[in-house]
Amino acid sequence: MKPVRIKRRFSLGLGGFTYLFVTSFIGLGAISSQTNLLFWTFGLMVGGMIVSAIYSTAMMMSLRITRVLPDHGAVDEPLLIRYELTNRKRMIPAFGLVISELDGDDEYLRGKPHGWVLHCGPRATLQAQTVGWPTRRGAVHFNRICITTTFPFGILSKSIVVTQPGRVLIYPKMYRLRRKALWDIHSRDMIGSRNSNEGGGSEEFYGLREYRSGDSMRHIDWRHSARAGKLVCRDMTRLTPPKLMLLLDVRHRGAWPYDTAERALSFVASLVVQAYMEGFDVGLAVAGTPCPTFTPHHGRIHRTRILHALGELDFKTDEPGSWSTHRARDVNWMVIHAGEIDELFGPPGAHHLSDAELDQWKLNHDGKSSRVNLVTRPRRGVLIADFSEGVS
Structure with a gap:
């Protein structure tokens, strides 16, 4: 199923806010003290934010993802969800990708399924997988997939949200029963158990037929074979x-x-x-x-x-x-x-x-x-x- 809509966004986590606060503090200190070292430090920190924004944007714009759902799942059994991730860039690899489901039914799944990909090279396609744990039977509906990265410096969090509806049916919980x-x-x-009206088994006598290659020698009726001048086998009924x-x-x-x-x-x-x-x-x-x-x-x-x-x-x-x-x-x-x-x-x-x-x-x-x-x-x-x- 092809993606329906893709949204891209930036966000700042705790590390990003801390970095922004320290950068602002150093910038104010550099302005008030007019110290060259502080200006250089402030410039490097601002440059780090710019590089992080540019690289993560270029890296994430080329990614395409497709969710591959199993035919079914079962209660309290792992539900394996696969993702086909493609990097269409010619030279820019992708690093530190976190894949998560935003709309998994909390009523049916224990938590939101999520996984991560360490590296996806240029023009490469790989498969990632995550595991969900169904808690009740019924149809589980999926919609939005989120890919997030904080590479390269952990300052900015760049994410893309792909709308891709999906559905998987969860079977009832099944137990191992006592054998026999x-x-x-x-x-x-x-x-419910009876002899069929067809031959080909090993139960009761059904009739006589001509010998076929592969028949057991024990089923050959030698008396009727001598009379007919050819090998004749006993055909037996089979038990349904x-x-x-x-x-x-x-x-x-x-x-x-x-x-x-x-x-x-x-x-x-x-x-x-x-x-x-x-x-x-x-x-x-x-x-x-x-x-x-x-x-x-x-x-x-x-x-x-x-x-x-x-x-x-x-x-x-x-x-x-x-x-x-x-x-x-x-x-x-x-x-x-x-x-x-x-x-x-x-x-x-x-x-x-x-x-x-x-x-x-x-x-x-x-x-x-x-x-x-x-x-x-x-x-x-x-x-x-x-x-x-x-x-x-």
Whole structure:
């Protein structure tokens, strides 16, 4: 994105005001005493200010900067912001440059991102970078970039302000969950894992086909090969990956603190990432606020789209949104509630968890976690979570 507007300005810092005060004091002393040495000193100090103003102006007029934002960030994860800095002067290098953001959202970032560049040679292009720390999810908007230098004498501060709008979406905070926790649930309900109607796997017998280069010798059916006069292989079915559908319940978010809904959102985002890493087909539905429904699928792009949708959820809207179960069949459903668990909500046989149970699923800094034991309630067939201390 090209800069929209560039502003240049001078300013005096503490060192500049001190230098100006000493220069004025020496000038008054030289006038009152008519001492040649004081006149020479006064002239040198004034000359230093003039040289500083001329050089810094010539140095900064040739600089061009472009902000390069990442595709996304995550809460409490470093947000790397890159700048492409170009010095278009033929002979004048640039020194001691400080790059800072003037309009970063304090609501979303911890402080204003800033960095510095020691040297940028004539006709050179380099990349500088700075790090911001997101504190909440949502869209962070950037606008003005400021480049400042006090080179060469630290007297005058010369700066240029480049207006360059930008936006980056911050995903919810994601936690490391206990390994195989999803498989513990899946092993108790085999919905979502089944043999496909296609060959190419290693499960049950599917049919016979002609031998192809690269087939395993163990799959050759020697009896049928002898009858046909050519090599014939047994084709086996393949097992489809387990399917998991996550339902985020934020219908009653107004009755709970704002952090409760955000915690449930982080729980869902962590489950999405964990399911992707463990090979699940994962989908998403949200009840209580508008959000697109994602049917179970496996893939990095699919995972990114789900996290993108979670990052853009607006809990301030009064629109209830809608979700449905007919778009995803033969899947395991997990309902994550913001607040108390409502077992009557959601598809029959769904697994119900609350946002408070995130602490039992996530790993601590020492790699320990609480082990999840699932207990079935016979009267409804609904699985609930019973947690006991353990080490994964």
